[in-house]
Amino acid sequence: MINKKLLVATAASAMLAACAGLPGKPQPPKLNKEVPMAGVNTPANGKWPDAQWWKRYNDPQLDALIDLALKGSPTLAAAQTRFDSAVQTVRAASAAAGVRADANATWTRQRISDSGLIPPQFLGFNWYSQADLGLKFSYTFDWWGKQHAQIESVVDQMHAAEAENAAAGLALTTAVADAYFGLQSDQARLEVAQVVTRGAVKIRELSELRVKSGIDPQDHLSQADSDVALAREQIVQLEGSAKLRRVALAALVGVSPEQLPALQSKPLPIVDAQLPANVSIDLIARRPDIIASRWQVESAARSVDQARAEFFPDITINALAGLSAIDMSKLMRASSSVFNFGPALHLPIFDGGLIRARYGISQAQLDSAVASYNTTLLDAARDLATQALTAQQINALRQERNTQLVAAKAQFDSALAREKQGLTDLRVPLQVDVTYQQQLDAMLVLNTQAISADIAMAKALGGGYVPSTKPEQTN
Structure with a gap:
């Protein structure tokens, strides 16, 4: 009887000694509840993108390219592998906690x-x-919750991998759309450049006749030669840009440039990117990178609980x-x-401080995860604000450019009417038409920039991502 009492007393003393250095229960991490968007004064009449946000452009060619990219992307395959690995880790942790x-x-x-x-x-x-x-x-x-905390930690890692998978898919689809419309823009601008070149060549022919007739000095012909060379240089640049975009598009889709489907030229869609309402609050639940970072915080917090439970027997x-x-x-x-x-x-009684060191490491990892989450929020705010302000600026520039385009068209009609009446030579309406085509090219550039901003806005808004499970709010 004495031996049993002595054994119980010894065990109790050992437990007290082991738990004497137990750290206090950690406080939940303080996390921001919204993306800092204060001070960004832009229209907020937009809508949140759908999961297949690219469908809004009504372009079957783009739909086919994105479907092809999603099926054969090595980046998405790697992301899916990470998610599958996380799923197996969850199964292993759950199995280890049972009988x-x-x-x-x-x-x-x-x-x-x-x-x-x-x-x-x-x-x-x-x-x-x-x-x-x-x-x-x-x-x-599992009286102290160590096994439960371990399972919860790896489950959170699985959810983080799922969100990272969605982020990889969003990055791919937006890159494909941006490259596709860039190619369409080059094709449209190439047609304009060819019109400008034909006009410059005709002006050069008329200038040559006038110089040979002694009506104009040689300088007029030299200027016409320079204008023709400049117009042809624009064609060379656009043709080279179109080839490079095809190569980039093929790489994104996962095929060689020769295997890329034939793409017909189509007019660029007119877009008006705007922020949706309550974006600073709702964005946290819609961007996959924020969700992934949030799950990393949850996983790190569970790891702290697991490390703290190591102090118990x-x-x-x-x-x-x-x-x-x-x-x-x-x-x-x-x-x-x-x-x-x-x-x-x-x-655990005498371990040379190993358990406390592990606890300190887990706490440091939690602090790092929180800092990473806050950085992700700031990056998201900067990204979204940049795209919103860019879209707003482009819309303002398009309005001014449209005014110039209307004026250039009116000048061309007037010059053509005067030439038909014999009040001026044909070079004048040709030169005005070149100016009009150049204004048209500038508008195409702005429309392309607007589409890029619209695509970037869809990415910044999360691309219609809806998490299968939302992380708990720990603060």
């Missing part, structure tokens, strides 16, 4: 030494066989049922059965 059963079967043949502690002549044999067949059970009580119940015999013919008899059952206590 464990192991079946063991051994057979050994052994010779007893003639010079050993028990001489074989006393036993009557030198060689003997040992056969064991057993089933071992063990279960560790573990109690495991072990049980064994089996058969043991030195004669294989007697192994399956009831008299060969063996059983044991009992608890086991693991109590």
Whole structure:
């Protein structure tokens, strides 16, 4: 009786000693509840993008390219691999937390030494066989939540991988759309440049006739030659840009440039990108990079709980049922059965500060995850504000450029009417038409920039991402 009391007292003293250095329960991390967008004064009449946001452009060619890219992208395959790995980690952690059963079967043949502690002549044999067949059970009580925290941590990592997968898909689809419309823009601008070149060539022909006739000085012909060379240079630049965009588009889609489907030239869509209402609050639940970072915070917080639970003792119940015999013919008899059952206590007392160091590491990782989350919010705010202000500026520039375009068209009509009346030579309406085409090219550039801003806005707004599970709000 005294021995039992002494044992209980010793165990209690050991538990108190082990828990004496237990850190206090950590406070939940303080996280921002909204994206800092204050001071960005832009229209807020826009809508949140859908999951297939590119469908709003009503372009079957773009739809086919994005479908092709989503099927064969190595980037998405790598992201999916990370997610699959996280799923298997969750399964492994869940399995480790349950009851464990192991079946063991051994057979050994052994010779007893003639010079050993028990001489074989006393036993009557030198060689003997040992056969064991057993089933071992063990279960560790999760009284302190360590196993639960570990499972929750890896589940949070799985959710983070899922969000990172969505972010990779969004980056791919936006890159494909931007490259596609860039190619369409080059094709449209190339047609304008060819019109400008034809006009410059005709002006040069008329200038040459006037110089040969002595009406105009040689300088007029030199200027016309310069204008033709400049117009042709624009064609060379646009043709080269179109080829490079095809190469980039093929790489994004995952095929060679020769395998890229034939793309017909189409008018650029007219877009008007605007922010939706309540964007600073709702964006947190819609951007996959923010969601992924948020899950990383959750996972790190659970890791802190797991590291703190290491300060407490573990109690495991072990049980064994089996058969043991030195004669294989007697192994399956009831008299060969063996059983044991009992608890086991693991109590960390003197570990050289290892447990406390692990706890400190987990706390540092949580602080790092929180800092990364806050940085992600700031980056999201900067990205979204940049795209919103860019779209607003482009809209203002398009209005002014449209005014210039209307004026240039009116000047061309007036110059053409005067030429038909014989009041001026043909060079004047040709030159005015070149100016009009140049204004048209500038408008195409602005429309292309507007589309790029609209695509970037869809990406900055999360591309219609809806998480399968939302992280809990810990602050």
